[in-house]
Amino acid sequence: MEIHVPAGYLRHVVLFKFKAETTQAQITEIEDGFRAMCEKIEAVHGFEWGRDVSVEQRNQGFSHCFIVTFADEAGRDAYLPHPEHRAFVEQLKLVVEDILVLDYWAST
Numbered sequence: 001m002e003i004h005v006p007a008g009y010l011r012h013v014v015l016f017k018f019k020a021e022t023t024q025a026q027i028t029e030i031e032d033g034f035r036a037m038c039e040k041i042e043a044v045h046g047f048e049w050g051r052d053v054s055v056e057q058r059n060q061g062f063s064h065c066f067i068v069t070f071a072d073e074a075g076r077d078a079y080l081p082h083p084e085h086r087a088f089v090e091q092l093k094l095v096v097e098d099i100l101v102l103d104y105w106a107s108t
Contacts, residue, residue: 009045009106010070012079015062017098026095027064034066037088043075044068062100069106076103 018027031049038047046069052059070076079085092099 007106007108010073010076011104011106012068012070012076013102013104014066014068015100016064016066016092016096017061017100018063018095019097022095030092030095031064033088033091037084038068040084041079041082043070043078043082045071045075061098 016030018030034049035047038044047067049064049066052063052065068079070079
């Protein structure tokens with residue numbers, strides 16, 4: 001089986017561990033909010049996300065993975081201080097216990 005991942009793009013991977021008291025409605029609001037934020041920021045080249053479905057139970061409490069794709073470092077560097085991103089981060093502080101971020105250059 002061949003898996004195609006476009007090489008040369010910068011991937012920004014974000015994992016969320018929600019606070020125990022976070023409701024499903026709040027989680028859905030975050031999922032929708034992340035997507036909406038990315039649609040408003042021109043530097044975002046691609047966006048995808050999903051909930052953990054691993055049977056290995058090694059997620060250490062992280063339940064959601066979001067991947068934001070940029071054409072280059074300049075795009076990522078414009079995204080991080082963008083007002084839409086900053087507002088979203090403030091919203092996260094209310095419901096997220098921990099965040100893990102990893103950036104990498106996609107290669108095949």
